[in-house]
Amino acid sequence: MKVLFGWELGGGQGHIQRLVVLARELEIYGFEPVFALKSYNIKATSFPWQIVFAPRLPFTGRSESYTFADILETFGFGNSNLLKSHILAWQAIIKEVKPSLIITDHAPGLVLAAKNIVPTIVTGDAFTVPPPVEIFPNLRIPAPLESQHRQEQVSKTVKQILQYSAPLGQILNGDTSFIFGIPELDPYQHLRTLNQYLSVHVTPIPNNLYKSDGHAWAYLYDDYPHRSLVLNTLKPQCDFQPLTKVLAGKSLAIHHGSSTTAITCLLAGIPQLLLPKHLEHQLNTVSLSGLGVAKTINNPTWEILVAKRAQAYLLAENALLQAEKLAHWNQNFISVFVKTCLKFLK
16 A cells, blocks of 8 residues: 655755655555655655655745745645645646555645545644644734735635535644654643643654763754854764754754754753744744743854854753653654554555
8 A cells, every 4th residue: 555745845955854764654555655755855865765756836036924824825825726736746646656645744735635535644843834724823923914815815715615614723633643752842732631641753862962071062954044154163074864863962053943853852851043034943942942942043143153052052951851851751752643644645
């Protein structure tokens, strides 16, 4: 039996790396993974599986989003013609692949296309899996009235096309959903159930990675405009390997604030210096700063980088303390996900 893995929104390596881990687990049970991804720029892992090309979403060019519905509207989910075309493109892939199960990571179009056709499990970090409600909470404040109108338009369009009247968030959660994250870094924590959280896919994380006199390590996007300034000023190591390997012996992690990296560092007790690039990063920086494990830089200069690095090093003791407090999440929950898959595949 085939399992179709899909990803269509967002950037970075997190979406791919999560799906690869899940594919390997299901292969053990004899299932055949097939991937439909927006990008196959895969780092530090083998990828032997069949691929098909995921349908492309249109981008309106609007940069500011205030809710999850805003993000969807940016990619045409409020336009009936565009969304119908996109759903039909995904359904053509479903017809070609003939999967027994679909697993998505930030692929809302595939979730809609699979409705009442193939069982679908929605995964992703806390930012990319919306809460199962009709009106999504604001992620930026204050939100303009236009954001509310976009929410209404997206909901109306989705329900008209699917001929389905459940809350929009419930529709986008497929047949069931899991969050590769922890409640402490979830802006929708109050709208979730605890059994949805699976921590991060790289757990368990060794508890001896932090080293006070070790090097700093950085992961910054190639298109980050201040990348050269940060690397030339702070001179961190920049290897891209499994996180539990690159973080070994490190005293500081410098990154944008993506969930997998942030949570891994949090559970490892390594202080963090954050340079947020997207809304998800900004939300995580607020949570990590509140926990006292990170310092944030929005507009780096040489002086600010040096000063904030020094401040981040002073967070080491509290970072180790928080890792102890959150030790429950430093275990592998993939078996929970696999059991759910097997129920659908019986």
